[in-house]
Amino acid sequence: MTRFLDRSLILHLAVIAALFAAQYLLPSYHHTNIARIMVLAVFAMGYNIAFGYTGLLSLGHALFFAAGLYATGLGVEQWGLPTGIALIGGLAAGGAVAVATGLLALRTGGVSFMIVTLMFAQAGYLTILYFGAVTRGDEGFVISTAARSLGGLVLSDSTTRYFMALALFAVAMLAKLALVRSPTGRVLVALRENEERSRMLGFDPFRYKLLALGISGLYAGAAGAAYAVLFGYVGATFASIQYSILPLLYVLLGGAGTVLGPFLGALVMFYLIDISSGYTTAHLAVVGLALLILVLFAPKGILGALRERGLKWLP
Amino acid sequence: MAAVTLLSARGLTRHFGGLRAVDGVDFDLESGRIHALIGPNGAGKTTFVSLLCGRIPVQSGSITFAGQDITRLPAHERVARGIAYTFQITSIYANLSVFDNVALPVQRRGSRTLAADTMAALDRVGLAGLAGQTAGTLAYGHQRLLEIAMGLALSPRLLILDEPTQGLALSEIDGFKALVRSVIPETTVLLIEHNMDVVMDLAETITVLNFGQTLASGSPAAIRANPAVQAAYLGGGHA
């Protein structure tokens, strides 16, 4: 049994190593793409902790991503915070907003939970528009290059950006691997599989779901915060419903309840749109068709299907 | 040895619309014994134990467990205090491994040696050899055993078994009886059971429910001789 677990650790370290090597092997056109994919994958990994592992289908994760994005963006740009502090603020904002949402939304379940999270995220999006004087609404604002540096590292530089995104990605993935292998991770899966049974084994469903949503929010907040300083733009689009659907799409595609699934989903989806844009401008249809095909024919996603066909050890 | 009351209920009531599923039941459970709860179908047995373990909220009445009032405690806190419930309809984690199914209750009771304790708990019911298998693929009898193993793995002070022998083969029932006897007296057992041979063989005390009310309570011999019980079971249902 232990041998199997080691195998999965090696796999995940290999993915990180491959991404490290990719910076030197791939043409520079891909560097920005993959940096973006890694940051969005962190967002999706957080989504997966709530949806894939705990079974909480949220339609409001854009709110947590935006909380991190705006806390960090406004922090460095308008409140003059040091970048490091603003990044931690973004992380904390994501977690705090998720816990606050969870305290209310987790009183419901199933379809109601989806709609409540959707509504909170919508209210958040509209609030950003309403305070357009500060947030610049839909138009958004650019973060000055001066503010995009951390301890002497120039984050707007393509190579630095890549490695910062990789560092965040690696930490997020290994932390997630540790979580899903821990006893706490086992309880989260148990809640997804059979909530009533878990309750009668003495686990408080509300507490554990709140924990999962809070961690999920930390991931989303971290991704949003990193996005702000690495790519230098903050806008209301990131709080809209599309950015709640995006992690859901990545997770479904890669495989819900797998550690690597969100990254794989983000990678495949990004390049699917990138390549298809050579043939068609119908990006919306690509996303829509992907969702339909997944839900109809491959509800377990790429890694979920692999896990069913022999790779049972895949975490 | 003086009898110590582990759990007592007073005036316990739960109505569903016009149906009086449990209607003012007084009940005492002595520590370290096997207590059976019997009664015709629809007598309110499952509702009654659901009130005890907290799956269903109490409408009126009170429950005391180990000297403390637990009437308003949520189910998971009652489990923490030592009440374990095994489901009438097998409720295991079908998609998880047998090991994970039992590791959950073991980690809940705060074990420091999770893997070893989990294997020990599986060994106790003879499922150690199947630890790596997906629980949903087990034979039915094994799933029932796993369900019981999950309850036992909590090391509860009170184990509530809701029709545990339902669907078991005769050969499996003997093993089950030995298993239940082996947990006494550390764990008190409250057993809902239809199989009268099992009841008469295992139980030291029997309570009979009928139409949500206590019909009789006493030793197996006393219950067998009770005319009201005989009427309820044999008198054509409309007695």
Add this chain to the structure above:
Amino acid sequence: MEFGPFLLLALMEGMVMSAVLALTAVGLSLVFGVMRVVNVAHGEFFMLGAVAAWFVTQAVPGHPALGFAAALLLAPLFVGAVAALADGLILKRLNYDPEATIVATIGLSYIFQQAALSFYGPDARPVLAPFDLRLQLPWFGYSGYKIAVVIAAALILIGIWLFMTRSRAGLVMRATQADRDTARAFGINVDRVFATVFALGAAMAAMGAVLIVPIQQAHYLMGHDPLLLSFIVVIIGGLGSLRGTLVAALLIGLSDGVISVFFSPTLAKILATLFVALVLVFRPQGLFGGQR
């Protein structure tokens, strides 16, 4: 303008909003009530209705009223057919599993948006009102067409209500809503009922859109607000309760009109979304639930 007339204007605008919202939301509520499906593509059915109305009015020569009448008939039929197709091809295969259908209808909404963008384009285009009448009140002039919208919506809703309560098809739908399995046991073709209900729900959104399109132009992203507001109305009214939905549509439409006129449309929507989230959390049967 003084406060009184200003409030009257706000209420009249709110009535128009309520009327269209009621049509759209009753469609959503019907689908949820009978099929237990949360249709995220409902807003896109609304949008498709508006876009279809533009195409129909372009194709019909002569007086605007002629084209408009054709649109009022054809656009809902077209949208209903699209919905029935989506039900048969996708939702049915998912066995109407709640989470899977939500993901699927999200997918559908992207595809509908893309279809509108590809075939209709990114521009907002107007449809001419069937008649041009201006009512002169003592304080301000008001569009006669807007009042006609309220009346038309009320007539359609009465029609739907009669259909649901008096016709055999309506009885079959209500039986399916009450208990799907029993309905099937009594020989009701549940698959056909579901396809019909999904088509009818979508067609109602389309009717609302055709009525609104002379006031608000057709655009491929216009489905967003109707979806959100319909959700709000359906939830506040109590999921699946038609009467509650109507009352809630009136409440939300009027308060949205008033808050939008006196404060800001964005603030009105923020308050409405927060309100609905709290209703779901603390009163899941809706504000008017239980009187079904």
